[in-house]
Amino acid sequence: MKYALYPGCVMPTEQYAYEMSIREIMPKLDVDLVDLKGFSCCGEPIKSVNQMLTLSLSARNIALAEKEGLDIFAPCPICHLALCETKRVLDSDSSMKERVNKHLSDEGLTYTGSSDIVSILDILYDKVGVEKIKQMVKKPFKDLKAATHYGCHLIRPSEIGRSDDSENPQKIEEILKTLGFKPDYYPEKLDCCGGLLTANLPESALTKTGQKLQSVQDQGFDLFVDTCPWCHRQYDSKQIKAGETVAAKLEMPVFYLTQLIGLSMGISSDKLGLNLNLSPIDKIKTGGK
């Protein structure tokens, strides 16, 4: 399997641990990642201002991969949604495709629709599969109760074709079970992290984050697992601030799913960027409590 790695904006400039852990585990799962020159923003953050710009930027990024004959792997769920939505719009509306392609013509690029776009869960669960991940586990975790957070854009809107069921997603749970965790349900599982409110309602954004983490903590979970750089920034990097907004002392270890897969494969913690996690992750070790 070979994919063009679409890094997006947040992962390569701030959420390094996500990128490091992806680059460590993917080759071991026989997934080759190719770095292409010239990727820009997916356009999703400025969709509110103008959707033609979002469609054009996403189409441009897809066209860059099409030129190399590669499918795209977009680890950030927000980028993944922007690229998928653009593909859906352009593949079903030829006049829109024509309009967008006019914007790309100066660079000699054309969107045709030949490349697929896959998310982190598409790769791990559907392409690689839990059986293969299981074979790679050398140091399983034990007896740890894990809470999962999928991130809104990875599972909604289902109409566009998302990576798991929008009301009862289970793929992260299935992967965690192969690593030895005990994932469990909690009522707030589908709640938004609030991250995208940061620009105009920073307090409210942190309140959303704090409320979810607090209930996870109150329900006795040992750790919290996510796959989105925006969500991870809320739950991990801003955890103390988020706790202040809900008057709670939060001490919830937060990991990227890819970091946990890496640890269970026996990859060293520095290669997985674990020293960059700001939440108290030290209490979580392979082999159990």
Added chain:
Amino acid sequence: MIDSKDLDPNFKYEVAAEIGGANINRCFACGTCTAGCPVREIDEKYNPRKIIRMVLLGMRERVLKSDFIWLCSTCYTCYDRCPQDVQLTSIMTALKNIAAREGYIHPSFKEQARLVSKFGRLYEIEDFDNKKREKLGLPPIKKNFDDITKITKDTLPKGVIQ
């Protein structure tokens, strides 16, 4: 107080003509959107059902000038659960696109548009960033998006970026 003289009955058609706006007229005001909204839960100013009602009634000025259309966190919960497939998240985007064209734009979004059009991404990549990446064993990000300035110039409404 709503005065019918101030209403624009064509506003809903204007919204319907935008990308993603087509299903606005399907709303039967059940409130599933508001019930599941994570922003509504903590901020009463934001009420998706009310916003859709205001659009259908034709309260054009009040909607476009308002702060509340900018408060959607785009979690797509309402979009996914709406029994009438109104596609609320897309309606909010359509409303913001019209507002931006008329000069009503939240300053933080204006700044994001400026950053993306200037640097090609939300966060600029400088040598410093690539040095940091190198230290972590990550390959450099190569800049190559002079050409997107043309795309942003062609698409963004006047006045959003200088």
